[in-house]
Amino acid sequence: MSAEAKPQNAVDSVVEVRKLLNKIGNFVLHRDLDFEVRAGEVMTLVGGSGSGKTQLVRVILGLKRPNGGFVRVFGVSWDDPSFVRVRAARERMGMLFQNGALYSAFTVYQNVAFPLRERGGLDEDAIRAIVYAKLAQVELEPAHADLLPANLSGGMVKRVALARALALSPELLILDEPTAGLDPDRSDSFVRLIKRLRTENRFAVLMVTHDLNTLNDLSDRVSVLADQHIIASGPIDEVRAVPHRFIENFFGGERGRRAFTDG
Amino acid sequence: MPASQAALEIEELSGAGRGATIRVSGDWTFGALSKRRFRLARVAADLQQRPARALRWDLTGITALDDAGAVWLARALRSAEQIDVDPRFRTILTQASQGLLVQRPARGIDPLAGVVRIGQAGIEFGFHLRDGATLLGQLVLDLVRVLRRWRDFPLLELSANVYRAGVSALPVTMLVGFLIGVVLTYLSALQLKRYGADLLVINIVGIGVVRELGPLLASIIAAGRSGSAMTAQLGVMRVTEEIEALSVMGVSVTARLVLPKVLGLAIALPMVSFCTDVAALAGGMLIAKLTLGIAPPAFMEALPRAVEVVNFWIGLGKSVVFGIAVAFVACHYGLRVLPNTDSLAAGVTQSVVASVTSVILLDAMFAILLRDVG
Numbered sequence: 001m002s003a004e005a006k007p008q009n010a011v012d013s014v015v016e017v018r019k020l021l022n023k024i025g026n027f028v029l030h031r032d033l034d035f036e037v038r039a040g041e042v043m044t045l046v047g048g049s050g051s052g053k054t055q056l057v058r059v060i061l062g063l064k065r066p067n068g069g070f071v072r073v074f075g076v077s078w079d080d081p082s083f084v085r086v087r088a089a090r091e092r093m094g095m096l097f098q099n100g101a102l103y104s105a106f107t108v109y110q111n112v113a114f115p116l117r118e119r120g121g122l123d124e125d126a127i128r129a130i131v132y133a134k135l136a137q138v139e140l141e142p143a144h145a146d147l148l149p150a151n152l153s154g155g156m157v158k159r160v161a162l163a164r165a166l167a168l169s170p171e172l173l174i175l176d177e178p179t180a181g182l183d184p185d186r187s188d189s190f191v192r193l194i195k196r197l198r199t200e201n202r203f204a205v206l207m208v209t210h211d212l213n214t215l216n217d218l219s220d221r222v223s224v225l226a227d228q229h230i231i232a233s234g235p236i237d238e239v240r241a242v243p244h245r246f247i248e249n250f251f252g253g254e255r256g257r258r259a260f261t262d263g
Numbered sequence: 264m265p266a267s268q269a270a271l272e273i274e275e276l277s278g279a280g281r282g283a284t285i286r287v288s289g290d291w292t293f294g295a296l297s298k299r300r301f302r303l304a305r306v307a308a309d310l311q312q313r314p315a316r317a318l319r320w321d322l323t324g325i326t327a328l329d330d331a332g333a334v335w336l337a338r339a340l341r342s343a344e345q346i347d348v349d350p351r352f353r354t355i356l357t358q359a360s361q362g363l364l365v366q367r368p369a370r371g372i373d374p375l376a377g378v379v380r381i382g383q384a385g386i387e388f389g390f391h392l393r394d395g396a397t398l399l400g401q402l403v404l405d406l407v408r409v410l411r412r413w414r415d416f417p418l419l420e421l422s423a424n425v426y427r428a429g430v431s432a433l434p435v436t437m438l439v440g441f442l443i444g445v446v447l448t449y450l451s452a453l454q455l456k457r458y459g460a461d462l463l464v465i466n467i468v469g470i471g472v473v474r475e476l477g478p479l480l481a482s483i484i485a486a487g488r489s490g491s492a493m494t495a496q497l498g499v500m501r502v503t504e505e506i507e508a509l510s511v512m513g514v515s516v517t518a519r520l521v522l523p524k525v526l527g528l529a530i531a532l533p534m535v536s537f538c539t540d541v542a543a544l545a546g547g548m549l550i551a552k553l554t555l556g557i558a559p560p561a562f563m564e565a566l567p568r569a570v571e572v573v574n575f576w577i578g579l580g581k582s583v584v585f586g587i588a589v590a591f592v593a594c595h596y597g598l599r600v601l602p603n604t605d606s607l608a609a610g611v612t613q614s615v616v617a618s619v620t621s622v623i624l625l626d627a628m629f630a631i632l633l634r635d636v637g
Binding site for chain 2: 042076103104105119121125126129130131132133134136142146148149150168169196197198199201202241
């Protein structure tokens with residue numbers, strides 16, 4: 001896409017975190033943390049258990065207020081007094097929660113249609129077409145549309161949640177452990193799906209994952225969260241070369257060698 | 264064709280006869296479309312007039328395509344045959360046009376819907392009775408079991424429930440009791456004054472409070488306070504699969520969760536209703552002094568003569584039964600909650616309604632059974 005073809009409000013970094021200080025009670029989780037997701041890239045966030053990956057994502061989503069520093073998504077801070085600006089930024093992003101977070105009182109169809117209806121501007125036929133197109137994208141049958149989330153298997157919940165996250169064709173898709181709980185076949189088709197969607201509409205992805213295969217297949221850049229801040233950020237090969245205990249364990253272990261030699 | 268622009272551009276080059284070539288270019292995304300939706304609607308209406316086969320579509324100029332754009336195009340394309348499209352957009356277009364073809368099952372009006380609903384409600388009621396009987400039987404079996412094996416007795420849960428349903432309920436129930444005592448005494452004092460039967464106010468307030476209102480108020484507040492909490496707690500445990508986890512560990516759900524709640528309320532409610540009696544009588548005493556000039560010592564002296572002590576025991580006995588009923592109904596509804604939020608909300612509502620109703624039904628039965636006593 002040429003520079004003048006971008007919408008005027010496009011910014012180079014869709015997510016910008018600067019000097020973040022994040023505490024839980026008196027416990028400092030993040031200090032001096034800088035993090036960035038650029039437009040159109042797939043950024044993978046890795047880090048050990050308890051390093052605060054999910055908390056960082058919650059701060060980026062505006063679900064937790066940082067204790068210091070600033071967080072901007074599409075150039076908008078979540079503290080922005082303008083409801084319209086915040087809402088517009090929210091409509092440009094989609095979130096896949098780790099456990100799906102489907103609305104349990106809604107059917108699959110209503111769950112996927114919900115963000116479309118909230119945004120408005122589309123008639124019911126168009127919404128129906130988009131919902132079924134999304135369900136087809138995540139390999140769900142039209143017959144599944146009228147099931148309730150309680151009646152779905154874990155993998156299906158994940159796919160419905162992905163369909164809902166994608167419903168607004170977001171410019172930023174945030175994925176929290178997207179392939180956890182999927183069989184290897186589904187993980188691969190998930191990776192293929194994200195790749196294909198990104199050829200049609202070049203959106204940015206922020207992904208938290210432990211799955212080295214997914215990481216290797218999708219990421220443009222990787223950020224490593226350890227010791228309360230991002231210790232390394234860049235293309236996989238650069239990050240792997242950084243000498244740090246966590247990075248050596250994460251990428252250098254038996255699993256890591258397998259993932260990177262196969263890929 | 265002009266250079267690809269940020270928005271979208273439909274160029275219509277009228278060819279020979281009815282045919283036309285339509286060039287589509289630019290960003291076909293929801294944001295870009297909504298800026299031009301009125302103009303586009305006009306273009307679309309115009310295109311619908313022409314035979315679809317005569318139109319030639321050139322979609323190669325599209326730079327970005329999202330679902331909203333794809334659906335718009337899929338509708339405009341209809342059965343067009345000559346379509347040039349960038350291969351990367353082919354899938355999304357195909358999916359959008361297939362999505363348009365899916366029919367939602369039409370929901371017609373069923374003339375027998377009313378009959379079906381009544382039938383379903385009847386069957387549902389039958390299930391409630393069956394599950395209630397099962398739970399009651401299980402509860403009795405579990406009670407016998409834990410009484411035999413004292414180590415399994417859920418003493419900690421029992422005391423927690425007595426505290427929650429009893430001690431922490433005292434302020435609100437006593438306040439309500441006091442106010443009801445005030446109202447009851449005031450209204451009867453107004454009537455009794457006309458007949459000069461001032462002292463009868465002690466009989467009315469005494470019997471009314473000790474035998475009826477104390478236990479009834481306490482259990483209705485318990486149904487709203489503790490009953491709803493019990494249903495919600497069991498319901499959420501069902502949603503988060505904690506109930507299943509308990510069963511898998513071989514811990515009886517009825518013995519560990521239901522039994523301490525039922526026993527706890529059976530123990531707590533008589534005490535709460537005793538305190539409610541005291542508060543209501545205090546309210547009555549205050550108003551008797553203010554409106555009729557009956558001094559508190561005189562009130563206290565007349566009370567045992569006006570209200571036989573058996574009424575007090577009836578009141579306490581009733582509140583034990585009411586406590587069992589409220590906790591039992593609450594647990595019954597809590598265990599029936601399905602793992603979704605709607606069912607949880609409905610379960611809590613139904614539980615409160617059902618437990619209040621059951622308390623009043625039981626009270627009526629007591630009134631008939633014990634009409635010759637006291």
